[in-house]
Amino acid sequence: MVLQMTKKQGILRFIQLMPRTPPATRFILKDLPGSGRRIDILCRDLAACFDWAPTIWPRERIELVAILGDTKALHFTAPPDSPPIGEVAWAKAIKDSLDGRPPPFVSVENASVRDVVAQIRRHGGHLWVLDEGGRDLTEIDSGIHKAENSFMLGDHMGFDSQARRVIGEMHIPAISLGPRSYLSSHCIAMVISHFERMTHNARRGVV
Numbered sequence: 477m478v479l480q481m482t483k484k485q486g487i488l489r490f491i492q493l494m495p496r497t498p499p500a501t502r503f504i505l506k507d508l509p510g511s512g513r514r515i516d517i518l519c520r521d522l523a524a525c526f527d528w529a530p531t532i533w534p535r536e537r538i539e540l541v542a543i544l545g546d547t548k549a550l551h552f553t554a555p556p557d558s559p560p561i562g563e564v565a566w567a568k569a570i571k572d573s574l575d576g577r578p579p580p581f582v583s584v585e586n587a588s589v590r591d592v593v594a595q596i597r598r599h600g601g602h603l604w605v606l607d608e609g610g611r612d613l614t615e616i617d618s619g620i621h622k623a624e625n626s627f628m629l630g631d632h633m634g635f636d637s638q639a640r641r642v643i644g645e646m647h648i649p650a651i652s653l654g655p656r657s658y659l660s661s662h663c664i665a666m667v668i669s670h671f672e673r674m675t676h677n678a679r680r681g682v683v
């Protein structure tokens with residue numbers, strides 16, 4: 477498995493685990509949650525990453541890896557021009573990618589959560605899991621935005637037993653955004669906003 481992960485300073489990477497979503501293309505664009513077995517979660521994550529969430533954080537320094545059915549990893553980078561807008565447009569890009577016709581900003585590999593975590597660990601940088609019960613995001617080192625940071629998210633039902641096993645065995649630290657459970661896309665937006673604030677404070681000399 478060779479996901480072409482970018483080796484650059486200040487990369488913010490989100491890893492959306494979707495063990496209950498098969499890597500199949502038979503979903504109907506008008507019924508993404510039902511026919512797509514919650515592929516709508518991924519569509520909203522992509523819109524957050526590459527459309528509405530970043531304000532000053534460069535989209536070129538955001539990546540999203542989605543692991544479907546614990547067998548297939550889709551690796552998204554920022555679309556260079558005319559990015560898909562809205563859930564249906566992103567769903568078409570996902571469908572094309574799973575059909576073997578990925579747009580230039582997507583690569584597809586056979587990979588499990590364990591494979592992706594091992595690769596990220598080899599690659600270096602920080603790896604976190606987003607979990608309500610973890611350490612508060614505001615407590616992490618304020619200079620961390622200059623490094624590579626990867627955040628794992630569960631799906632609508634959280635993490636399955638396989639993901640929990642990998643998280644435990646690999647000692648991946650948990651980060652919380654508060655006690656309430658938010659949509660994955662909103663968690664992504666909160667993390668991006670926090671990194672933007674760290675960048676802004678560093679520019680003003682506030683640590």
Ligand SMILES: C[S@@+](CC[C@H](N)C(=O)[O-])C[C@H]1O[C@@H](n2cnc3c(N)ncnc32)[C@H](O)[C@@H]1O
Nearest residue numbers: 606607608629630633634652653654656657658
């Ligand atoms: C929609 S939530 C899952 C909700 C599910 N009911 C559960 O109990 O896990 C999807 C994912 O977003 C992340 N998440 C949601 N709220 C969070 C919070 N307050 N802090 C950290 N991560 C959160 C977690 O990774 C979670 O698995």
